[in-house]
């Protein structure tokens with residue numbers, strides 16, 4: 185093999201932006217304003233507008249965005265929060281940080297997204313969550329309209345985790361505009377990624393916007409006046425905000441290219457031992473292209489030998505993580521558990537060429 189096709193390449197992604205981002209960095213360094221300044225404000229406005237939401241509150245990372253959103257929704261010690269168990273502990277960690285209890289909900293067989301039947305069953309059998317975290321995993325919008333209807337009918341709030349789904353759209357509405365509040369991550373590998381950590385909370389609710397704005401800066405209502413408990417330092421800096429502001433107009437084009445690659449895989453991979461993800465419409469921004477195989481580990485070795493790098497998102501279910509010390513040993517999530525041993529992520533990023541995608545397809549078809 186000549187060279188390995190990477191599962192993702194940030195150097196290829198950022199190379200065309202190198203000069204522009206360097207100029208932006210130089211201007212910020214000279215400006216004397218480094219945290220929560222004019223670029224942060226401008227990016228928050230632009231991103232709220234992009235998402236079709238009234239407010240955007242930037243924070244330090246996506247995990248803080250989840251946790252501060254839960255706190256703003258009033259989640260506190262002893263509360264339950266419903267969450268999927270196949271999303272690398274992000275949502276679950278935020279629940280635990282609030283001293284609340286995760287109620288794990290199983291996923292759909294075909295797409296790894298929260299199963300509304302499983303959520304309904306949990307509610308019918310006595311679970312009483314204060315909030316539900318809906319993760320739009322792999323870049324695809326969950327059954328979010330129906331979940332919001334179900335939850336609001338029972339007085340349960342909905343937090344959308346959009347860390348993998350920036351820009352996904354259904355019926356003219358974007359990820360982050362369906363529930364009560366939404367969280368985003370701008371970690372470098374995300375569809376919209378900074379050159380460091382970053383995150384945001386998006387909401388149409390003025391009160392939630394006000395509360396999260398305070399929580400991200402020590403719980404201040406005014407400088408040095410700490411009015412809210414649970415506050416911390418979770419601010420975005422000017423460098424990251426300015427880079428994100430530069431990249432935001434490029435997001436839709438990147439998503440279109442990710443979708444093209446996903447659809448190339450969906451159409452081209454023909455192997456009875458590999459279950460492909462269906463073609464991606466506007467509600468899927470191709471963050472990760474995932475296939476399933478009962479011979480996953482052998483497929484992974486085969487692809488590695490053929491020069492195709494892969495990854496597993498994610499190998500350990502939340503309810504089986506060692507940090508819980510057995511607290512969820514009785515929990516059974518058949519679809520989630522099946523995915524952990526069968527999912528495999530193929531290379532999918534905007535700069536992947538058609539020729540590379542075709543090599544990946546050929547390698548899969550030779551398995």
Ligand SMILES: *Cc1c(COP(=O)(O)O)cnc(C)c1O
Pocket residue numbers: 245246247248271274275319321345346347348368369370371381382383
């Ligand atoms: C990346 C990610 C997060 C966490 O974001 P960080 O910025 O890394 O804290 C949360 N949820 C999902 C689904 C993610 O993919």
